[in-house]
Every structure is written in C-alpha cells, then in structure tokens.
Amino acid sequence: MFNFIKRLRKRGILSMNQRNVRYIGQYNDRRLYPLVDDKLKTKLLATEHNVNVPGLIGTIQYYHETRLIDRIIGQRSGFVIKPARGSGGKGILVIVGSKGEAYLRSNGSVVTLPDIRRHLSNILSGLYSLGGSQDVAIIEELIHSDPRLEPYTHEGVPDIRVIVFKGFPVMAMIRLATRQSAGRANLHQGAVGVGLDLAAGRALGGVQFNAPIEIHPDTGATLKNLFIPKWEELLELSAKCFDMSNFGYLGCDFVLDESHGPLLLELNARPGLAIQIANQSGLLLALNHIEQGRAPKNLSPKQRASYAIDKLAKLS
Amino acid sequence: MIGLSASRLLFFFLVFSLFAGGIVQILHRHLSLGIPLLPSASRDVWFVDAKVTFEATGGPVTVSFALPASQTGYTLLGETLVSPGYGVSLLPSGGLRRAEWTIADTDGTQKLYYKAQFAADNLIVSSSDSPPSLALEPPLSLDEVDQAAAQEVLTEAIEKSAGPLSLTRQILKILTRSPPTQTVELLRTNFEPADLLITLLTQGGVAARSVFGLELEDGRRRKRLESFVEVFADGELHLFDPATGAEGRPDNVLLWAPGALSILDVQGGRNSDLTFSILLQEEAALKSVLTQLDDLGQDDFSIYRLPLEEQALLKGMFLIPIGVLVVVFIRVIIGFRTSGTFMPVLLAIAFIQTKLIPGLIGFVLIVGTGLIVRSYLSTVNLLLVARISATLSVVIGLTILFTLLSERMGLENIQNFTFFPLVIMTWTIERMSILWEEEGPKEVLIQAAGTLVVAVIAYSLMSTPIVRHLSFNFLGLQLVILSLILLMGQYTGYRVLELHRFRSLGKDV
Numbered sequence: 001m002f003n004f005i006k007r008l009r010k011r012g013i014l015s016m017n018q019r020n021v022r023y024i025g026q027y028n029d030r031r032l033y034p035l036v037d038d039k040l041k042t043k044l045l046a047t048e049h050n051v052n053v054p055g056l057i058g059t060i061q062y063y064h065e066t067r068l069i070d071r072i073i074g075q076r077s078g079f080v081i082k083p084a085r086g087s088g089g090k091g092i093l094v095i096v097g098s099k100g101e102a103y104l105r106s107n108g109s110v111v112t113l114p115d116i117r118r119h120l121s122n123i124l125s126g127l128y129s130l131g132g133s134q135d136v137a138i139i140e141e142l143i144h145s146d147p148r149l150e151p152y153t154h155e156g157v158p159d160i161r162v163i164v165f166k167g168f169p170v171m172a173m174i175r176l177a178t179r180q181s182a183g184r185a186n187l188h189q190g191a192v193g194v195g196l197d198l199a200a201g202r203a204l205g206g207v208q209f210n211a212p213i214e215i216h217p218d219t220g221a222t223l224k225n226l227f228i229p230k231w232e233e234l235l236e237l238s239a240k241c242f243d244m245s246n247f248g249y250l251g252c253d254f255v256l257d258e259s260h261g262p263l264l265l266e267l268n269a270r271p272g273l274a275i276q277i278a279n280q281s282g283l284l285l286a287l288n289h290i291e292q293g294r295a296p297k298n299l300s301p302k303q304r305a306s307y308a309i310d311k312l313a314k315l316s
Numbered sequence: 317m318i319g320l321s322a323s324r325l326l327f328f329f330l331v332f333s334l335f336a337g338g339i340v341q342i343l344h345r346h347l348s349l350g351i352p353l354l355p356s357a358s359r360d361v362w363f364v365d366a367k368v369t370f371e372a373t374g375g376p377v378t379v380s381f382a383l384p385a386s387q388t389g390y391t392l393l394g395e396t397l398v399s400p401g402y403g404v405s406l407l408p409s410g411g412l413r414r415a416e417w418t419i420a421d422t423d424g425t426q427k428l429y430y431k432a433q434f435a436a437d438n439l440i441v442s443s444s445d446s447p448p449s450l451a452l453e454p455p456l457s458l459d460e461v462d463q464a465a466a467q468e469v470l471t472e473a474i475e476k477s478a479g480p481l482s483l484t485r486q487i488l489k490i491l492t493r494s495p496p497t498q499t500v501e502l503l504r505t506n507f508e509p510a511d512l513l514i515t516l517l518t519q520g521g522v523a524a525r526s527v528f529g530l531e532l533e534d535g536r537r538r539k540r541l542e543s544f545v546e547v548f549a550d551g552e553l554h555l556f557d558p559a560t561g562a563e564g565r566p567d568n569v570l571l572w573a574p575g576a577l578s579i580l581d582v583q584g585g586r587n588s589d590l591t592f593s594i595l596l597q598e599e600a601a602l603k604s605v606l607t608q609l610d611d612l613g614q615d616d617f618s619i620y621r622l623p624l625e626e627q628a629l630l631k632g633m634f635l636i637p638i639g640v641l642v643v644v645f646i647r648v649i650i651g652f653r654t655s656g657t658f659m660p661v662l663l664a665i666a667f668i669q670t671k672l673i674p675g676l677i678g679f680v681l682i683v684g685t686g687l688i689v690r691s692y693l694s695t696v697n698l699l700l701v702a703r704i705s706a707t708l709s710v711v712i713g714l715t716i717l718f719t720l721l722s723e724r725m726g727l728e729n730i731q732n733f734t735f736f737p738l739v740i741m742t743w744t745i746e747r748m749s750i751l752w753e754e755e756g757p758k759e760v761l762i763q764a765a766g767t768l769v770v771a772v773i774a775y776s777l778m779s780t781p782i783v784r785h786l787s788f789n790f791l792g793l794q795l796v797i798l799s800l801i802l803l804m805g806q807y808t809g810y811r812v813l814e815l816h817r818f819r820s821l822g823k824d825v
Binding site for chain 1: 648651699700754755756805806807808809810811814815817818819820821822823
C-alpha cells in the first residue's frame, strides 16, 4: 500500500486535492472564470490575440432574431449551432449538408428550418446552459476534421487537450469518441484517451475507462500509429492561450481542421486528471520543474512551445 | 520538500491553538468542574421546563399552576420559578401543590417559567401518588341524542363486564373499535376521549378522574400534556389512555399533578398556553450544573442557564459540526461523491427525528418519486425557476401524501417526514435529474449511494450517547473539530478512491 503511494509520488501523479488547493486555487483568478465559461467570450478573446478558432458566422441573442437564421446561414450547407455556456457538449447541432429545403445533421437525421429555430429558442431560454440562465447561440463554420484523424473516431471530431502551466505546454492527449460515449469526447463516458508525446505529437498509448487499450474499439484502427500533424503550431497556440487568458493552470481544447490546421475550441479552468492515465505519467514532474524556476523566464509563446518540445518532453 | 512559508506557519499555529484550546477547555471542565468524559451509568435526570404564555389584558393578573410531585419512577430533585416582576408563592393545598404568580398591573404577552428536575429512578414505589378524590359529577352534560348513544355503549359494556376495571376495558374496547359503529362515531366526534370515558364511567357508577401526563423525550420542545384517565378499583388507581385504550402508565410518562382540578388558571389574561421543553442529562453533569448555578460568576458562559427550549436547540446545533466533520473526511480523504455538499448532514439531522429506517425509506420514496415527476417536467421545456418551483411543490405534496399514507398504515414514527429539508431535497432532485441526462443513471446511483452512506455514518455518530454527551457538555470539542476541518482542508495527498483510479500508474515497473 505504502509502496504503491510512493510509486505514485515518484511518478509525479497529481491528486485531485493537490490540483484544487495548489494549482487551481493558487494560479487561477476567480474573476477571470467568465472568460472560459462563455465560449463566445473565449472566441472573441482568441480572435483578438490571433489564436485560430472555428470561423464565427453569427450570434443570436434575442428571440426575434431567430427568424433571421436563414439570412445568417445564407447559402452555406454546413454549419454548427452551439450554446455559449453549454455544458458537457449539450445543445450542439451539427449540420453537414442540405437536402432541398431541409438540412442534414451529422448523425444522418433531417431537420427543417423551423426545427432549427426551435432549437435556437431553446438555447436562448437557457435549456442547455449551466444553471439554466439565459444564453446566447453561436453559429460557426463546420469543422472538416483532418482526414488523417478520421480512422480514429466514431462520429464526432477528435479533440486535443493540452495542459498549459504558466504558459508552458506540459501534457497533451487526444480524446476519441466511441459508440459507447455516444459521439462525445468525455473519458468517463467511454471515450478513448490517447496520451501524446509532447516532443512530436505521436501517440503513446490509449486508455478507455482507465484500462489500457491498443485499438479503437469501433473502427479497429491501431492507436500507436496516430500522430498529430502541425504539432508545433498547436503547442504554440496553446502557449498563447496563457497570454490571452492569464490562467496559470489551464486546459486548452483544440480540433484539427483539414484546411485551417489547429483551431481552439474552448478553454477549461479546471482541467481533469485523466490525462495522466492516458499518458501513463504524472503532471507534477513538469509542474515542479517550472514552479522551481528551472525554466527560463520571459519567453515568447513560440519559445515556450519549443522548450516544451526540447526539455519538458524528456521529463516523463 | 518545500520549506514552510510564514503564512503557512501562521496557519499551522492557528490550527494548533484551536486544537490545544479545545483540549484545555475539555480538561478544565473535566478536572475542575468534575463533568465526566463518558456518559456514566448513573441515573438519568430529566430537565422539564414548563412555559406559560398569555396576553395580559391590563390590570391585576393571577396565574395559578398545578405542580408535579415525585412519583413511581421519577423523583423530584429541584424546581425553580422564573417570572420577572411577578410575586410568587407556593401553595400546598390538600396535598396538591400549586404555584401562584401575581402582579398588580401589566399588559402585553407574558411568559412565565417553571423548571423542575426529575431523576429517573425507582426510589418511590407506591401509589401514594395522591389522594383519590374522584369526580362523581360527570364532566359532560349530554343532550338527549348523545345520552342515548352513551347509554347504548354503557349497556353493551356492562353486559360483558364484572367490576369497575373490566367495565373500563369494555368501554374502551367499544370506543376504540375499528371501524367504529355509528353510535361511537357520533360520541367520538362530539367529545374529548378523556371526558367521554369519565362521563360513561361515572354513569356506570365507577369512580374515575382525568389526569395529565407528559411524555418525556430528550431534546423535545413545544410539547404538550396528554390526557389520561384514572380509575379507582381494589384500593388502587389504574391508568388508562382514553385515546388508544392502553392500560397502565407508560414508563416515559410523567404524571402532572394528578388530582388537580385544573392545571392552569389565568385571571386577568387571555389566550393562555402551556408548553414544555424536555432535556435529558446524567446526574453527574447535573451536579456540576447545580454547583454552577449556586456559584454565579464563576462560569458566566454557561449554557445550562438558558431556558431548556434553547438548550434543546443548542444540543441539536452542537451535533452539526460532527456531521460536517464526517462530510469533510469522506470527501477529502476518501473521495466519495455526494450530491450537494451538506445534504448528508441535513439528512442525518432529519434521520435523528424520524429514526433511521423510516427516514431512509422516506427519503428514497420522496426523491425517487420526485425524479419521475421531474423527468416529465424536463419534456415540457420549462425555465429553471419555474421548474424548481414546480418540483418543490411536488416534493411538498409528496411529503404530505406519504405522511398521510403512513398514518393510514399505522406507522407512527414515519409522520416525521416533515423534518426533511424540503428545499434542499428539491435541489437534490434537480441536480440528480440533470446528472441522469448528462451522465446516465449509473452516476446518479453512485452519488445517491454516496450521499446516503455519508448521511448514515453522520447519523450513527450524531446519535451515539457519548458523542451527544461530549458535544453538549464540552464546548471545547467544537474547537477541536474546527481545527481538524482546517487541517483536512490542507490535505493535498491522494484520496483513497484515487488509489483505485490511478491503479495502472502505481504498478511496479
């Protein structure tokens, strides 16, 4: 038992209590939380700081504006509608194509314009938002996931989580939706988490429900062969997220778009600990390294990303 | 390891001071005031506060109050009358004692207290409780219809009986029969059970009188006297409960001035009311209370000097930190998920009133049914405030429904459903149903089970005699608990459940 705890400590496994007291409590200013709890605010902030995000088509704030949705969409046949303060991926409507007057959803079902309007007013009334308060609907461009990641997911777009500590990317994983997770990328619902080598963005090995796994349970793709193209660019973006948000301990979620490369989806001020299981390695190794001042100060985001690739990657 | 910074040192100093201060206070009370650390095997002492309230109409007021005496099972240890501004006299009248409060001129709401301590022992084993001066006048004068009904009951009872006691039993059997006959129904709706029984007995030539009794229950407030009937037969008094037909005095009932014609008379006031607060202590603790009361100024901070009603309230309050400690321990060190941080503590407090098993059943029934109703509400797309309010109304309705149902089924203790924290239960239902939609039923079960486990552990601790004894008699314990909570708030190690979660990471390589 005590040897077990000793090994966890030696491997630098961060515990929930320590994360809450030492990292979130100490490095994340409560006043800044609205920036990450509202996806629209995050999006505008990111645009200001030249962090790429999925293109914004428009927003809808008042009920009467829902009638204008056809003008906002225009001739587009693919777009995404999501609530600004939605939680757990609820209320996201992904339209991948049109069929005459009607639209085609990513899961194959058909919706009409009145259906979309009803969905919009549900979002505005706060049906999907945290605490049920009034919300804003965001309409953004459809992400065309990089075809190289296509074999690794069942529905849904794979999402890449990077933990950034004081501006340095310290750990990363990719979350792959499965049939069991119903197209969502939440690990505790059965999505597969694959740890990523900080140095090159290559897969280290996957876990599902805390147990190691070698192939994707639905597509049968070998997880070992997975790698993230444009890795350095992605890490640099994640480092930039610190400068724009000022959260010392931050989780950044990206998607990889076929033509635009890595795009920031959302920021998380309380990123979970499952990433350690996916990486089979502890966060504390890098966190302590940076906290003890061993990393150089006053670096640009690009330099911090290179530092992560050169130095932090070798810690685990 | 990282060195301790000044602020951390200060923090640990604070924690240590709280802990040491608490321990010192406990030792002081134990060593110099002699309060035992363990609830000893010594006899129990019941503290009974009677509170008389009335509206004075302006002008002279006389309040006459019948006082209780030592009796089988209970010995009167001491008594005091608290009545600011009133003249007080104790009037022994024919073996019955009465207190008389008088004042020349007053108005507004008046509060008078009579405080007595009874030792629960068997020093007095006799029926010299009081002289049997029995009512020979029936307390009720019945009209023709009622008299006919009474005669019918009486005739039936006399036919089957042979003597005063069996007549009483037969009358009670007829009166409490279920379902009642039309005759009995008529009598029962028109008259109080005690008055009715005495009237019937008197008409049947049996000497009987009404007496009042107080059911002793630790920590109860706003309790009222209950009516009993005493029947004189074979040179002895026999007690009957006219409402249930039960015979003999229940062990936990203290008779209040048997033989008195009235308990409370108020002249010069209206809307008079009499309520009781009851608290249980051990004798050893009592001794120190008495010395403290003698020795004013020595311990000005004493809670024993508060009215019993407040003391009973405090006794419950002092237990809350115990429950909170359990919650902190289980969430921080063990890592169970509960729905709502302090929900388990509130549940544990409710369980103390309802008793554990009925409480658990009640909680599961109300939350379960609430979830079903809530799942309908989520299909009609309501706004949050409206949805919560609707759920709250449903929870209140369910509480009433289950209370009535359990009453119907003859389950007595379940009536205390009303002690459940209704608003908190509503939020629990709301949160659980969101959880159900987002994470599935498994997560709901995990959290509900976690909540109940914590509530049951907190309840077991809070209802343990030693914990109740310590928390009430040693305020220092609260400081010790606070220091432990602060200390656990600094625990950054692994939770027990995390060892399971990270099991693949701690394997030997």
